[in-house]
Amino acid sequence: MSQPLPSSAAPVVSLRDVHKSFGSLKVLDGVSFEVPRGEVMAIIGRSGSGKSTALRCIDRLETIESGEIIVCGHRVSDPKLPLRALRLDVGIVFQSYNLFPHLTIEENICLAPVTVKGKRRAEARETARRVLGQVGLGDKLDSYPEQLSGGQQQRAAIARSLAMEPQVMLFDEVTSALDPELTGEVLRVIEQLAAGGMTMVMVTHEMGFARRVADRIVFMHQGKVWETGPAGILDAPETAELRQFVGSGL
Incomplete structure (x- = not known):
């Protein structure tokens, strides 16, 4: 498990009293947490x-009504923030792979480094080879997404984010569409990233994985941070809500 830096170090991700609603539905109700580098x-x-x-x-895919979010020194809650600068530092992977079907895996990965970061194509290709090797897909450079399993496509999506060399990676239920065998291969890649010191925030329903890999668990309930602490809180919850959640096996 990666070792978090001392609390005096500036966090990579900081949410302070964040509020967000969709219409009359309050979705985030004063959410606050911090993620130190390497955690x-x-x-x-x-x-x-x-x-x-x-x-x-x-990642400013949703805007907030009040509160403050600072990520890698960017004030995300500032409406004038240049999103390009933020997304150079933040990689995000969703449950849907969002790979371009008409491009090879190598081309999918090279696209953003060339168009956004201005890398030379030869350098981008070298990066693609490196990150695909990192996720165990070094032999899939010339394959198209439809030729890959769901687990391989998700690993390719992770490689595409890694190619941008982000400071922090966000994972949103990346295994929810996969069967157990494919889930395992994706989680192993994320575990390797954690061992390498990558700062990560992941939304997950994989409790065993969260216990094993996470430095800190945040349990959210009714739009609030209900309980937070090291992975041990899953074995000894302080609140009835977390106890019920863990006991339900969800």
Whole structure:
């Protein structure tokens, strides 16, 4: 497990009293947490608890009504923030792979480094080879997405984010569409990233994985951070809500 830096170090991700509604539905109700560099945070909770919305707000895929979000020194809650600068530092992987079907895996991975970061194509190809090797897909450079299994496509999506060399990676239920065998291969890749010191925030329903890999667990309930602490809170919850959640096996 990666070792978090001392608390005096500036956090890579910081949410302070964040509020967000969709119409009359309050989704985030004063959410606050911090993620130090090199730490892995797992956000858990029932469907509708606000966990995926919190993650999407970190990358400004959703805007907040009040509060403050700072990520890699970027004030995400500032409407004037250049999103390109933020997304150079933040990688996000969803449950849907979002790979371009008409491009090879190598071309999918090279696209953003060339068009966004201005890398030379030869350098981008070298990066693609490196990150695909990192996720165990070194032999799939010339394959098209439809030729890969769901687990391989998800690993390719992770490689595509890694190619941008982000400071922090966000994972939103990346295994929810996969069967158990494919889930295992994706989680192994994320575990290797954690061992390498990558700062990560992941929304997950994989409790065993969260126990094993996360430095800190955030349990969200009714739009609030209900309980937070090291992975041990899953074995000894302080609140009835987390006790019920863990006991239900969700």
